[in-house]
Amino acid sequence: TQLLEQSPQFLSIQEGENLTVYCNSSSVFSSLQWYRQEPGEGPVLLVTVVTGGEVKKLKRLTFQFGDARKDSSLHITAAQPGDTGLYLCAGARNNFNKFYFGSGTKLNVKP
Amino acid sequence: EAGVTQFPSHSVIEKGQTVTLRCDPISGHDNLYWYRRVMGKEIKFLLHFVKESKQDESGMPNNRFLAERTGGTYSTLKVQPAELEDSGVYFCASSPRSSRGTEAFFGQGTRLTVV
Numbered sequence A: 001t002q003l004l005e006q007s008p009q010f011l012s013i014q015e016g017e018n019l020t021v022y023c024n025s026s027s028v029f030s031s032l033q034w035y036r037q038e039p040g041e042g043p044v045l046l047v048t049v050v051t052g053g054e055v056k057k058l059k060r061l062t063f064q065f066g067d068a069r070k071d072s073s074l075h076i077t078a079a080q081p082g083d084t085g086l087y088l089c090a091g092a093r094n095n096f097n098k099f100y101f102g103s104g105t106k107l108n109v110k111p
Numbered sequence B: 001e002a003g004v005t006q007f008p009s010h011s012v013i014e015k016g017q018t019v020t021l022r023c024d025p026i027s028g029h030d031n032l033y034w035y036r037r038v039m040g041k042e043i044k045f046l047l048h049f050v051k052e053s054k055q056d057e058s059g060m061p062n063n064r065f066l067a068e069r070t071g072g073t074y075s076t077l078k079v080q081p082a083e084l085e086d087s088g089v090y091f092c093a094s095s096p097r098s099s100r101g102t103e104a105f106f107g108q109g110t111r112l113t114v115v
Helices: none
Strands: A006-008 A011-013 A019-024 A031-037 A044-049 A055-058 A060-063 A069-075 A083-092 A099-101 A105-110 B005-007 B011-012 B019-024 B031-037 B044-050 B053-056 B063-070 B075-079 B087-093 B110-114
Touching: A011 A019, A019 A083, A019 A105, A031 A069, A044 A055, A044 A060, A069 A083, A099 B031, A099 B044, B005 B087, B011 B019, B019 B087, B019 B110, B031 B075, B044 B063, B075 B087
Parallel strands: A011 A105, B011 B110
Antiparallel strands: A006 A019, A019 A069, A031 A044, A031 A083, A055 A060, A060 A069, A083 A099, A083 A105, B005 B019, B019 B075, B031 B044, B031 B087, B044 B053, B063 B075, B087 B110
């Protein structure tokens, strides 16, 4: 069984649209990370959230950690073709350095 | 500053052969991790080194896998003998000593194909 359920798996949208990716679990995490991965590359860290209810913004990307620290979301405003890629959430439990990954959301933004 | 580097980027071997993957972490990072993604599955944890010591190897699938980090610098992951189900992308990541589950910097991965 997978600890972190990520949805949707695939998302194809037009440039300028908004989108939200969800990462859900029944388990509590001490921190949660969002990564973006390009083909042939490793995951690149976008943000880490550690406090329940925390909201972080990175330009057009907004990340939120649920109050109970069991879920997170990534919202992209006015998506651009450069946002195309695989978005991964990953959580750590009990401050240990072992990440549980979601299966990823493959985003395609069409010009 | 150089990031995490992995060698080789691709490897195709026959079932029963041995393969050794190498990871050079970011200089000064005490924590080193191995992860892998097999076809259609999520990225899964294999093990974690703190310097040269294995802190957590709970994700290692079986005794055909051996990881080492002699001297606390680079690490190797050996698969011997390789099986078809070992095919996938193997990622290495590192983080500084101060990291407590808040970040990891990943290499580009080694794509292993066992035929």
